[in-house]
Amino acid sequence: HVVQPYRLIRGEKSDRLAIYSMGNFIANQNKEFTQLGVIFKMDLIREEDGRKRIADLTAWPTQTIRRPGPSGFRILPLEQVVANEARYGVPAAMLPGLRKNLTTMNDHLRSMLG
Numbered sequence: 001h002v003v004q005p006y007r008l009i010r011g012e013k014s015d016r017l018a019i020y021s022m023g024n025f026i027a028n029q030n031k032e033f034t035q036l037g038v039i040f041k042m043d044l045i046r047e048e049d050g051r052k053r054i055a056d057l058t059a060w061p062t063q064t065i066r067r068p069g070p071s072g073f074r075i076l077p078l079e080q081v082v083a084n085e086a087r088y089g090v091p092a093a094m095l096p097g098l099r100k101n102l103t104t105m106n107d108h109l110r111s112m113l114g
Contacts, residue, residue: 006018
């Protein structure tokens, strides 16, 4: 239920991406790191010679928060929320924690790249 290592494996004929856990997107857990997750974006490219390549791999840290209403959860893209707080309408009291979690997640994701 927490973000685990990922590996980009470059091969002669094709690249592979191994993602062991992207954390939680919707979970009612309050243990450390269980409200954090990551969304990966990548481009898959087939070369003229048939080789398959992964390019522009990007990791977007997220945090799930509880909210009132039928859906009960909101997934926040941490970088965007911290960069443009007013747009996301997050209570001011939450912002220091969101900033801290963004730093923690970015450090964690960088450490996985080896």
